[in-house]
Amino acid sequence: MHAPARYLIAGIGDTLAKWFETKCSIKKAVPNVLNQTAIAIAGKLYQTLLESGKEAVSSAGSHRSTRQFEDLVDAIILVSGSVSGYGGDDCRTAAAHAIYSGLTIFPEVH
Numbered sequence: 001m002h003a004p005a006r007y008l009i010a011g012i013g014d015t016l017a018k019w020f021e022t023k024c025s026i027k028k029a030v031p032n033v034l035n036q037t038a039i040a041i042a043g044k045l046y047q048t049l050l051e052s053g054k055e056a057v058s059s060a061g062s063h064r065s066t067r068q069f070e071d072l073v074d075a076i077i078l079v080s081g082s083v084s085g086y087g088g089d090d091c092r093t094a095a096a097h098a099i100y101s102g103l104t105i106f107p108e109v110h
Helices: 004-028 032-062 066-093 095-103
Strands: none
Touching: 004 032, 004 066, 032 066
């Protein structure tokens, strides 16, 4: 509870990308139980971030542990990894990482 709230905000941003990445990547995949589970988890993850994010960031800023804060930390660390685990290559794109890497030539990105 002593980490800066901006770390939580960064985790939320990174985790929000899971939904968009999965939603785009899944279009090329043949549906199966694993990639369909991954898309369902990614959708719920996105919904959780939107519903609990503001309160979780507020809690982090005041160094309080709330249900929303704990849910967000679990979502960012545990649940988001499940999307990649179940979805594998069907739910992953390299675009976000390539764009970020390209943007690092600008000092403002650092």
